[in-house]
Amino acid sequence: MKSFLCLFALLAAPWAQADYSTRVPLSLEGEGPWYRLEVPLALQMAASHADLRDLRVLNAEGEELAYAMTLGNAQPAERRQETAVKWFPLRGVADGQGAPAIRVQRSTSGTLVEVTPEQDGQGEQILRGWLLDASAFDQPLHRLQLDWSADAEGFQRFTIEASDDLQHWRRWEDGQIAHLSFADERIEQNEVALSGAKARYLRLLWQAPQQAPALLAARLVSIEQLPLAPAxxxxxxxxxxxxxxxxxxxxxxxxxxxxxxxxxxxxxxxxxxxxxxxxxxxxxxxxxxxxxxxxxxxxxxxxxxxxxxxxxxxxxxxxxxxxxxxxxxxxxxxxxxxxxxxATQVVFLARGSEPYSLAVGNNSVRSAALPLGTLVPGYEPKRLASLGRASAPEAVPSVVREAAAAAQSAADWKRIGLWAVLLAGVALLGGMAFSLLRKPAGSGNNP
Missing domain, CATH: 2.60.120.260 (Galactose-binding domain-like)
Structure with missing residues (x-):
């Protein structure tokens, strides 16, 4: 009897797994034993229930693994606006203190047309910095991107000042850019964080005694933080x-x-x-x-x-x-x-042999999902991103088409049945009305 039951179990195992109409392999990245998976919508469409109660994660031995489900986290979104700006050289003596004195010419709209140094006769002048014209970009300033001559290797440090009238300046955070190269490797840092305030003009002064490099391009970036949107x-x-x-x-x-x-x-x-x-x-x-x-x-x-x-x-x-x-x-x-x-995420605890697989499409099973705090003891939301990642094929189009065709056919038959019931009811009412009309007056009274 025991031998018969064992044989029956071995023969029944493939049929038990075949109860799931769709089964796809999973690819793993990172360290386990927990892995998180973004379930592709094609697989959700192949499930028997919209809430994925029939989802299962299986190992190579066909054993069901412990898992939990959670909605995908809202993704931070931002809108970036960028603009190229004109720049003008600021020249002064190498050992001069403070900002170089300049004369400016502006158009009627306030944009700079010309910036020239005031000659004070105190010695040879060098390139001390740059004046950026941001008057046409009426947005908060969050990033400054600079491109400069490749001849200037190493770190480039400078102060950043802002003004709306070229007379009164307010100090912002210092900036630093870099070109570093070694053998065939090259590292570039060409973006500087700004305060997020508005300003019509920016003044960049390289820290003495270093001479400012030759700029090739300058861009300002404004970043608007948008409301969190669900994944x-x-x-x-x-x-x-x-x-x-x-x-x-x-x-x-x-x-x-x-x-x-x-x-x-x-x-x-x-x-x-x-x-x-x-x-x-x-x-x-x-x-x-x-x-x-x-x-x-x-x-x-x-x-x-x-x-x-x-x-x-x-x-x-x-x-x-x-x-x-x-x-x-x-x-x-x-x-x-x-x-x-x-988006729906599945977190599962790996056990047994790879390859692991995801199965859906069984109308008769109930959900086996655990609470996330039970599956991962001591779970905290920030820990989710550190778990290993699993991925599934994005498309199972043949399964989805078959499921959609089956749903269409079932819906059509339901509608046909409803129309048949309605027509039968109308016919029955018509027959009853016709029978009453044909019945002779007073035929229901006894003589």
């Missing part, structure tokens, strides 16, 4: 399941809490007012989701593109895009669509 996982482009003039439908394998959608716009000038609607599998009525304006237009010599619409986590399985024909439409080709959800 998103994007799908591959999805073709519509049905199209007609000005209307396109997509069917997802399962209902997903979408954060954004991205519509592929054709080349050339595009202006398309659109509306989005959704409905659940088997439902008859569409529910309005969002509206927006998609465009690809030229502006100031550049192309401006707006191809995304925010949905803020609305659960969607079937999606309909309607295009207002007054904007000219989206061309003759049906557009593809990409969808995005909050």
């Amino acid at each position: 998103l996982a994007w799908s591959a482009p999805l073709a519509p399941t049905s199209t007609r003039a000005g209307e396109y439908n997509w069917e997802l394998p399962l209902s997903l809490p979408l954060q954004r959608v991205r519509v592929a716009l054709p080349a050339g000038n595009v202006l398309a007012p659109v509306s989005l609607a959704s409905r659940g599998a088997g439902k008859l009525e569409w529910r309005a989701l969002a509206s927006g304006l998609l465009y690809r237009l030229p502006q100031d010599g550049k192309e401006v593109l707006q191809d995304e619409i925010e949905l803020y986590g609305a659960p969607v399985q079937q999606l309909r895009l309607r295009v207002d024909a007054r904007g000219g439409g989206l061309g003759s080709e049906a557009p593809s669509l990409q969808v995005a959800v909050r």
Whole structure:
């Protein structure tokens, strides 16, 4: 009897693993024993449940590993604006104290046209520094990028002063740039942090007795810190399941809490007012989701593109895009669509032999995820970034297409069933009404 049970277990093991419709290998980097994995959206679409309760991490022996799931951390974002600025030499005597005296000529807009040293006859003058004209860049100044002659090796230290009128100067932090070379190696440091305040002019004075190097370029950078945006996982482009003039439908394998959608716009000038609607599998009525304006237009010599619409986590399985024909439409080709959800991270504890794999697609299992604090004793959020990394293939398109086709077929049959029930009900009511109409008046009274 025991031998029979062992044989049965060996034969049943492959079938138990085959219960998961999708299984992909994982690649590992860094030191374990814990690894974190950003789950590609293609794998989430191949799962049987949107909350990934059927996800499992397996080792080479087919054993399930302990794991936890967490939403991806919000990513800090910033907007950088850069501009090249004009620079003018500042000359003075080598052993002079303070800043060189200068005469300036400005245009009516305040930009510098000419900067010349005042001749004081106290000795030979050398290049002491540079005056930068930032009057046309009305932004907070966060970075200064300098490029200078390669002849100046080593560290270059200088003071930074700011002014709005070239008369009154305020001291900022000192700066340092460097060109270092050894054998075939070269190290360059050409960026200096600034205070983040506004200023029309900057004065860079090299610390005596060193002469300032010859500048080749100077750029100022302004950095705007944007609100933290949640990390998103994007799908591959999805073709519509049905199209007609000005209307396109997509069917997802399962209902997903979408954060954004991205519509592929054709080349050339595009202006398309659109509306989005959704409905659940088997439902008859569409529910309005969002509206927006998609465009690809030229502006100031550049192309401006707006191809995304925010949905803020609305659960969607079937999606309909309607295009207002007054904007000219989206061309003759049906557009593809990409969808995005909050990124999901899986943290697992490695055990047993490699290769490890990720499995999804089992409708009958429950979640086996542990709390992150249980999986990693003494866990702190900042520790997550120090864990080893695992990666999975980005695309499993055949599985997703099959799942989407199955979902479309199931939804169609549900809708057919609903229509059949409605029509049967209408027919029954019609039959009852017809029967009442044919019944002779007073036939229900006994003589």
